[in-house]
Amino acid sequence: xxxxxxxxxxxxxxxxxxxxxxxxxxxxxxxxxxxxxxxxxxxxxxxxxxxxxxxxxxxxxxxxxxxxxxxxxxxxxxxxxxxxxxxxxxxxxxxxxxxxxxxxxxxxxxxxxxxxxxxxxxxxxxxxxxxxxxxxxxxxxxxxxxxxxxxxxxxxxxxxxxxxxxxxxxxxxxxxxxxxxxxxxxxxxxxxxxxxxxxxxxxxxxxxxxxxxxxxxxxxxxxxxxxxxxxxxxxxxxxxxxxxxxxxxxxxxxxxxxxxxxxxxxxxxxxxxxxxxxxxxxxxxxxxxxxxxxxxxxxxxxxxxxxxxxxxxxxxxxxxxxxxxxxxxxxxxxxxxxxxxxxxxxxxxxxxxxxxxxxxxxxxxxxxxxxxxx
Amino acid sequence: xxxxxxxxxxxxxxxxxxxxxxxxxxxxxxxxxxxxxxxxxxxxxxxxxxxxxxxxxxxxxxxxxxxxxxxxxxxxxxxxxxxxxxxxxxxxxxxxxxxxxxxxxxxxxxxxxxxxxxxxxxxxxxxxxxxxxxxxxxxxxxxxxxxxxxxxxxxxxxxxxxxxxxxxxxxxxxxxxxxxxxxxxxxxxxxxxxxxxxxxxxxxxxxxxxxxxxxxxxxxxxxxxxxxxxxxxxxxxxxxxxxxxxxxxxxxxxxxxxxxxxxxxxxxxxxxxxxxxxxxxxx
Numbered sequence: 001x002x003x004x005x006x007x008x009x010x011x012x013x014x015x016x017x018x019x020x021x022x023x024x025x026x027x028x029x030x031x032x033x034x035x036x037x038x039x040x041x042x043x044x045x046x047x048x049x050x051x052x053x054x055x056x057x058x059x060x061x062x063x064x065x066x067x068x069x070x071x072x073x074x075x076x077x078x079x080x081x082x083x084x085x086x087x088x089x090x091x092x093x094x095x096x097x098x099x100x101x102x103x104x105x106x107x108x109x110x111x112x113x114x115x116x117x118x119x120x121x122x123x124x125x126x127x128x129x130x131x132x133x134x135x136x137x138x139x140x141x142x143x144x145x146x147x148x149x150x151x152x153x154x155x156x157x158x159x160x161x162x163x164x165x166x167x168x169x170x171x172x173x174x175x176x177x178x179x180x181x182x183x184x185x186x187x188x189x190x191x192x193x194x195x196x197x198x199x200x201x202x203x204x205x206x207x208x209x210x211x212x213x214x215x216x217x218x219x220x221x222x223x224x225x226x227x228x229x230x231x232x233x234x235x236x237x238x239x240x241x242x243x244x245x246x247x248x249x250x251x252x253x254x255x256x257x258x259x260x261x262x263x264x265x266x267x268x269x270x271x272x273x274x275x276x277x278x279x280x281x282x283x284x285x286x287x288x289x290x291x292x293x294x295x296x297x298x299x300x301x302x303x304x305x306x307x308x309x310x311x312x313x314x315x316x317x318x319x320x321x322x323x324x325x326x327x328x329x330x331x332x333x334x335x336x337x338x339x340x341x342x343x344x345x346x347x348x349x350x351x352x353x354x355x356x357x358x359x360x361x362x363x364x365x366x367x368x369x370x371x372x373x374x
Numbered sequence: 375x376x377x378x379x380x381x382x383x384x385x386x387x388x389x390x391x392x393x394x395x396x397x398x399x400x401x402x403x404x405x406x407x408x409x410x411x412x413x414x415x416x417x418x419x420x421x422x423x424x425x426x427x428x429x430x431x432x433x434x435x436x437x438x439x440x441x442x443x444x445x446x447x448x449x450x451x452x453x454x455x456x457x458x459x460x461x462x463x464x465x466x467x468x469x470x471x472x473x474x475x476x477x478x479x480x481x482x483x484x485x486x487x488x489x490x491x492x493x494x495x496x497x498x499x500x501x502x503x504x505x506x507x508x509x510x511x512x513x514x515x516x517x518x519x520x521x522x523x524x525x526x527x528x529x530x531x532x533x534x535x536x537x538x539x540x541x542x543x544x545x546x547x548x549x550x551x552x553x554x555x556x557x558x559x560x561x562x563x564x565x566x567x568x569x570x571x572x573x574x575x576x577x578x579x580x581x582x583x584x585x586x587x588x589x590x591x592x593x594x595x596x597x598x599x600x601x602x603x604x605x606x607x608x609x610x611x612x613x614x615x616x617x618x619x620x621x622x623x624x625x626x627x628x629x630x631x632x633x634x635x636x637x638x639x640x641x642x643x644x645x646x647x648x649x650x651x652x653x654x655x656x657x
Binding site: 050052071073074077078081082083086087089098099103146150 | 552
C-alpha cells in the first residue's frame, strides 16, 4: 500500500515536450483517473510513473521513496495494458505465475496465489488455456489477474477497456470498481472516456497538452470546472456555450448578462477575476428546462434540427433563433417523455443557478450556487 | 458453367507450371539410375533397366576397375559433410550474431540506424565475384584458405544480412507492450529476452534459418575459389565433369545426393518455412 507523487515531472521526446512539469499527489488506496483527449499526455504520465519512459527532469515517488531512476521491475507496481499484452506462448496459468517466478517465490506459494486470484476473477477454468483461445473479456481478466497476483503497491491501468464492446465495458467497469473495494490498493487508471472517469474515480486528473488542467472529484469537475476546457470535456453531451452580448459586474457575487433585446439577467456568479473582453455563458444540456421555472432563468428560442430519442433521454440539437446569438448550436437533453419534432421552434429556459461564465481566456468565474456539500 | 471453364483453364495452367518446374528434377533423378549407354540414347529412354552403379561410383563402393569408368576414386561423402559443416556453421554463427543485431535494430533508436541497416543489406548487393579475388589473397595470407572456419566466416556475406533483416522484422512483429509487461512483472532484461522474446521468435527463426541454409548450401563461387580439399558439394559436382568420360549419370547421382540434405531439412521444418518466405507480409 502506497501513495504516488510526482514533482515537476518533465518528459521530452526530442524537441517535443510531452509533459510540462507535472505536480501530483495520489493518496494511498485512492482510485485516480487520468483523463484527457488524445495527445494530452495521460498515457505518457502513466508510463513515466511505471518507469517505462525516461523522464527529463523532476521526480516520481512511490511510498515516499524516490524511484525516478529505478527499473520498472523494482518499483513494486503492476500494469494492465490496452492490448492486454499477455504472453501468447504461455498458458494463462503460466502468465499469472510469471511475476511470481520473477520474484523467485517457491512453487507452493505460487500455486496458492494463482488459485486465489483465479477464484477472485472467476477464471479458474481458463487457466489451462492459451490467451489466443480466450475472448476479449476473458483476456482482460487474465491480464488483470497477472497484475494483481503479486499484490502490488500500486496498480496501473492503461485504457484497459477500450478494446471491449460497449456492454462488456460497462460490466468490467463495475468489476474493476468492486475489485478496488476488495483489495484497496492505489489505482491509477488512464482513459479517454469521461464516463469511465466519472463512474470509477475517487479523483480525476484532467490533462491537456501535457499540463494538468484540474484535479478533483467527479462532483467537483462537474459543478465547478476551473475552465472552459474542463467544463466542456466533462459531461455528455457537451456543455453549451453562448457568447454574451453584454455583461457588467453586479455586486460581489453577481454578474449581469444580456442577449440581444431580451431583458438582462442577473447570474449568481462573481466577476472579480474578469477584467476585460466578452464573457461566454455555459450551461449543460441536461439543465435546460422547457417550462418557465420559478426562479430566475435566461430565455432562448431554439429551432430544433436533429432529435435523438434514446428512451430515457431525448437529445435535441438545434440553433438559437431570434437573438443576436442566432445560429449558435445548442444541445438540450430532456428526461421527460415528450416527443419532439425536428424543424420546430421551442422556448427554452436556463435557470441561473445552473449557469457558468467563462472569461475570454477560458477561466471559470466563481459560482455561488454550487452544492454546499463540499 | 462460366466459372467452371475458368477453373479448368487454371488447373491446366497449374499443371503446365508443375510440369515445367518438375521436369529437370525428374530428368536428373531418372539419369541417376541409368546406365551410361541409356543417358545419351535418342530418342530419350523413359523406360530402362535401373541401376545403382552411379551411386556406388559416387561413394566408391563399386570395386575399382569394375565400373564402366575404369578405376577412379570419388569420395562424395566428403564434400557433402563439408557442405553440411560449412552451411550449418554459417547459419548458427549468423543466428548468434544476427538475432541480437536484428533485435537492436528493431527496438533501439540510435543515430544512423537506417543507414546501418541498409549497409548490412548492401552485402547482398555486391557480386560475389567482385570480392572473391581479394578474398583469395587475403585468405592465403592469413591461413584461412581451405579451412572450415574461413568458409563459415566468408559465408556470413550470404547468411548474416538475411538473418539480421528477417529477425528485425520478426522482433518488430512482437508488440513492445509484451516486453514492457514482462518488465513490469519484475523480469530483468536478460529474462525478458530468454523467456519472452526468443520463444516468440522461434517459429520465424526456424523458417529464416532454413531459408539462409538453402542460400548457403547452393553457393558455388566462394567454395570454388577459397577451398581445395574441403570443397562444398556444389564445387565437387563440377569436378565430376571429367572431360573425356561420359559422366552425366554420375553427376546426376551427385545432384540427387546434394538435394537430399536440404529436402530432409525442409520436410522437418516445413511449417515454419512458409513464415520465413512471407516475412513481414502477414501482419
